[in-house]
Amino acid sequence: MNYVIVIFLVLLAGTFAGLTLALFSLNLTELERKIRIGNKEAEKVYTIRKKGNLLLCTLLLGNVASYTSMAVFLGSITGGVVAGITATALIFIFGEILPQAVFPRFALYIGARTSWLVKIFMVLFYPVAAPIAWILDKILGEELPVIWSKKELKEIIKYHEDSIKSPIDKDEEKIVLGALSFSDKRVRDVMIPAMEVYQISAVSLINERLLQEIKDKDFSRIPVYFQRHDNIIGVLLVKNLIGVDSTKRLMVQDLQTEQVIRVNINKKLDDLFNMFINQRMQIALVYNSRKQYVGIVTLEDILEEILRTEIEELA
Structure with missing residues (x-):
């Protein structure tokens, strides 16, 4: 009978040791995230892990009590060096190595199915474990949530995309990484320099030559300047040219132009993106710290930065 008790105590001690490592490998942030997506196993583990x-005091107390009791029973069967070697072998293999190798690999699965057993021991050991746990709570405070930085999130996404077991594909990785990065970038990183911007004079005649030139450029919005190239007075919507009679000698300034947003070259892209959405605009003029016109930035430029791919100009 003593042998059965010894074996039972070794297995019990191993269970406590394995559960300690397994349950504390599951942080509260991870469990809460799994609960929000409907994971029932996470709900069971969370009730004891929170x-x-x-929980720590209960499992360690159970582990120590099991080993102590095992030593007592083992000493009644045999003694001396034999008892020491036997106890060491049993504890090493079945009390530590096997449970700590197996339990963490299936932490959530095992934790959910043994939560009822842990609750029983939490009640049994409560008179001893609770005061120690209360002291630890007062000294250490609440367990801190796990918050990943942007760099860590990027590495997580890259790792998942590289894994054959992950449902994340290359396109999703590219978009997520772009979304995580674009708020750190500024207008100067994506703007089109003034020397590369196609713009037309407000006093240009709308004739066949100009219409063909605009058609060849294939832009939906064109900055309009007056007298000087850096004096932008508005943006011409190319769709307003539909139906215009090129023989009436109209000028660009005779057509309705869209107002423009003026932004600093150091403005963050996420702020500009919100500005575009709120004002229902798609193009902004860029100025440096000396209030000199240096280029333009469009909604398309920001979207390309997020999607990390070239897209056709938005209509």
């Missing part, structure tokens, strides 16, 4: 210090 009381971190009480």
Whole structure:
């Protein structure tokens, strides 16, 4: 009978050791995230894991009590060197190595199916474990949530995309990485320099030559300047040219132009993106710190930065 008790105590001690490593490998942030997506196993584990210090005291107390009891029973069967070697072998293999190798690999699965057993021991050991846990709570405070930085999130996404078991594909990785990066970038990183901007004079005649030139450029919006190239007075919507009679000698300034947003070259892209959305605009003029016109930036430029791919100009 003593042998059966010894084996039972070794297995019990191993269970406590394995559960300690397994349950504390699951942080509360991860469990809460899994609960929000409907994981029932996470719900069961969370009920015991949220009381971190009480859980820790319970499992360690159960582990120590099991080993102590095993030593007592083993000593009644045999003694001396044999008892020491036997106890060491049993503890090493079945009490530590096997449970700590197996339990963490299936932490959520095992934790969910043994939560009822842990709750029983939490009640049994409560008179001893609770005061120690209370002291730890007061000294250490609540368990801190796990918050990943942007760099860490990027590495997580890259790792998942590289794994054959992950549903994340290359395009999704590219978009997510772009979304995480674009708020750190500024207008100067994506703007089109003034020397490369196609713009037309407000006093240009709308004739066949100009219409063909605009058609060849294939832009939906064109900055309009007056007298000087850096004096932008508005943006011509190319769709307003539809139906215009080129023989009436109209000038660009005779057509309705869209107002423009003026932004600093150091403005963050996420702020500009919100400005575009709120004002229902798609193009902004860029100025440096000396208030000199240096180029333009469009909604398309920002979207390309997020999607990390070239897209056709938005109509």
